[in-house]
Amino acid sequence: MRSDLNTDVLSQKLANSGLRSTPQREVVYNVLLQKRDHPTADEVYARVRTEMPTISLATVYNCLEALVQCEVVRAVNFERGPTRYCPNLKPHAHFHDEKSGETYDVDLTPSLLDQVRAVLPPGYDASSVEIIFRGAVKPSAPAAIPRTESAAMPIRANVGAA
């Protein structure tokens, strides 16, 4: 667990956006890194309280917004329902399993993103591309996409894409 390293990178990223690093923001971020299952704000709140029982729900919303603003976390909205949060900054799509309701990340190559962007007519300039699959995962080979990574990953710079 090198959460202090992540904490340093986090405070740097926050500072870049004119925001301060606070214990609450660090705990919220670490909770997102520890179980990368696209939790809702309520779920984050529940997990954070095991470490910091006095935090308020409003603060969890504030922290999540700060993390989105400084671009270490992405907010995702599949269908109607609560917003979900994702600390994976690599270009990736989301696969939504309609049976289990779970969501998996699917890595995307820059070349695919270029191909997708190529469908835009001239004059349309996309700063981001979001791709959502919906469907079913066959009982075989579901291990191809790990959805829980307890090891913290280095924060990457390639934020804007995907």
Place this chain on the structure above:
Amino acid sequence: MRSDLNTDVLSQKLANSGLRSTPQREVVYNVLLQKRDHPTADEVYARVRTEMPTISLATVYNCLEALVQCEVVRAVNFERGPTRYCPNLKPHAHFHDEKSGETYDVDLTPSLLDQVRAVLPPGYDASSVEIIFRGAVKPSAPAAIPRTESAAMPIRANVGAA
């Protein structure tokens, strides 16, 4: 205006899903066809009331759900906020202009959809692919994508994709 033709196709589609055609459902559907700007349920409600002042908001929600269920309309959720409705059944992506807040349809070819699907690992079977662009439209050439079509279009069968 050949809305009676659309009405026939609509009642057929509804029947296929075990639903009845009703005046309310027809008016809601025609409102979606008349201004294809991805309105919210509230906006649909406001438009429908000019033609049918006694309709209730709950009925508008019911009708929209029926139309989604029988696959003549798609429900779309960009970010958090109200669900928007889209009667365009051709495979298409959405381009969300971050300045104006408006959303434009972008046609997709089957081959691009195949390329996108190809990023999925074996065992992941997507029944639908949704693509959302966010960005800006340059003041030049915005006419490439019409966003309002008053002429009713024939309903197509290619529902599942995109």
Place this chain on the structure above:
DNA sequence: GCCAACTTTTAGAATAGGTCTAATTCTCAC
């Protein structure tokens, strides 16, 4: 080290966008 200005956290009230309920109305098959 101390203070004014600013940022952040917090609890609780308020809001937006739906969803549910129960009563009425409608429609179709007989």
Place this chain on the structure above:
DNA sequence: GTGAGAATTAGACCTATTCTAAAAGTTGGC
């Protein structure tokens, strides 16, 4: 025309936020 099921309606209710105002923490200038 009658009974069963489907659809509509008004209004209550619910969920996921967002807002508000007060308290607590942090920071640069002295």
